[in-house]
Amino acid sequence: MADVAAAAGVSAMTVSRALRRPDTVSEEVRARVEEASRRLGFVPSRVASALASARTMTVAVLIPSLTNAVFIDLLAGVQETLTPQGYQPLVGITGYGPEAEERVLRTQLAHDPDGVILSGLHHTPGTWDLLRSLTIPVVHTMDLSVEGDLMAEGAQDDCPVQTVGFSQFDAGYAVGAHLAARGRRRIGLIAGQLDPRTRQRCDGWRQALRDAGRHDPALELMVPDATSVALGAELLERALATHPDTDALFLCNDDLAQGALFQCARLGIPVPERLAIAGFNDLAGAAWTVPPLTTVATPRRAIGVEAARLLIAGMENRTPQSRENPRRVDLGFRLMVRETT
Amino acid sequence: MADVAAAAGVSAMTVSRALRRPDTVSEEVRARVEEASRRLGFVPSRVASALASARTMTVAVLIPSLTNAVFIDLLAGVQETLTPQGYQPLVGITGYGPEAEERVLRTQLAHDPDGVILSGLHHTPGTWDLLRSLTIPVVHTMDLSVEGDLMAEGAQDDCPVQTVGFSQFDAGYAVGAHLAARGRRRIGLIAGQLDPRTRQRCDGWRQALRDAGRHDPALELMVPDATSVALGAELLERALATHPDTDALFLCNDDLAQGALFQCARLGIPVPERLAIAGFNDLAGAAWTVPPLTTVATPRRAIGVEAARLLIAGMENRTPQSRENPRRVDLGFRLMVRETT
DNA sequence: GCCTCGTTTGTTAGCGGTAACATCCTCATC
DNA sequence: GATGAGGATGTTACCGCTAACAAACGAGGC
16 A cells, blocks of 8 residues: 555555545545556455454354255345445354354354344354344344244343344244145145244144144154255155145245155155145245145345345444334245145 | 453463464463453454464355355355364355456455465456466366366466366266267257356267267257256257257256256156256256256365365465375266166 | 635554564573 | 573564544635
């Protein structure tokens, strides 16, 4: 920067100003500095800038996994919103464990991010303590804050939480209600990857079936394993083996649903005639399976975009963090009724 | 750090040493410093550390897209290898454009990463200039260096290139040869997302068919669009409409292949009896389609792991960068022959 | 023509660590 | 017991930039 300053015949401070806030220097100086800067191939060190200004222009983004398309879409939304504003996402993978999340968050914080985006609302008490002590904005995603729920998890009133997501419960309820409305009587559930969001979906589905008077706990098959097409195929067989009279199934994830669908084709089980199948998330390809899969479209990318927007607003202090800024953004979901039901 | 130093009754320098290289301080001091550090909740600022030591402990990782599972797997491999060593990946998305790549690389370099991982070997001359001027290690992935090829792209002998990948050409060749060996005579090609790697696969396939004396350019259907299940379904119909006698198809990506497979089911085209289908990448679920998809398993995650390992070796200067360090790591591929062929 | 005010530029002092060197101490060696 | 080597700790001077304040300058207003 000193070299650029010398070349342009100004002080280093003026170079800094000319490059960061061109409107604060005279037109002529700005031109001279830009020319010199370009000619010398000057790239300002963000590290030094960060140290001096206490702004790193980075954002910690914690997601459970890179292999789950849901969070990749979230990340894509975050990324495409942060980058144009000059922010660099720092991706951290928590592996679905609250303890690992706390650990990852701590290491990310050593990088002094200007903001944090978390997945879900279920954190360790230690994480909540940490968040409460932070002076940078934090946004939680993929879930919505619910009073009682938060208290149970360790968040207090003095820790205002910003969330962007949709109601997993309502979405699960919608699927259950849909299957019941289709006249199905023996409606089962298959779930893997039992994170809090999956559980809420299941809770919603369960409530819907109870409301319809058709809930049978025996038809629930929940396993902790990560979801996959293979698992879906396997669990479908297991579910039908134990309860051959099942006439509808809610698979808590589209990959499970696709696996189940494949397995039905293999076993010669007509879908939806003999068995209705519903998935969740509307992943790529769900509309193209044979038959096309009924599922719930979730606004994953939009959640990422909105979370990043809120965060940027907080980081630039454009709004007093609580008043105008919505604390809770519900982006909804859409039941995509296709041919498997 | 000064507070910790005071609390432990030592100098700041000793605190720094005690935390970074515990073996360089006495057992007793180390214990005192750790206790004080923990008690005060001290988190060393990586930003300051970076400025003082000229090591940011970050690595720029440039990939074309977040929505392509291939690069997500690569990223996962990189991430899981870098993180335990204390490195933080800085993910940059280039959108498949060499110009965008150069732009993204420039902004990433402002963060002073200690190393760079790039996707592919096809960069702009500006990017090559930039790379040549860097003093940090760079690893190229998903592709292998080929003398003539590199020269054409602007790399020179004075810019030693480290690559980790596999031969896209050979992999394409393997598919072509397989289809020919299966006795298919009218073998077509469907490709989207025409990046250099896809083109090399197509080149390999073409060569195989020529060697078998069965190459008919009319059976090639190449479109620039991003690949997807939907596109696969659409292109299958288009291909069969123009050339109904096609009896085998190589789809350059598994999502295309899955779409094609779905469409065959829909149109009542028996696979593989009337039409053989082969995909590429062995994405999740390929083994579970109906019938299971013949495809090529590519070592994407392993490439990420190996690239990160090489990079770490370079960053820690454990090897003189060229001698022992392999310049070109071929991780191979595997043709997964399943039922669609 | 003098004063005030706003704009533009410069000066100074760090941000929070670490490299490099200096110093101090301990202990084996002769 | 003096000597030197080597390990442990301290001191100094930055790393490259920016906040905050100071100074210089020009443009009205009286």
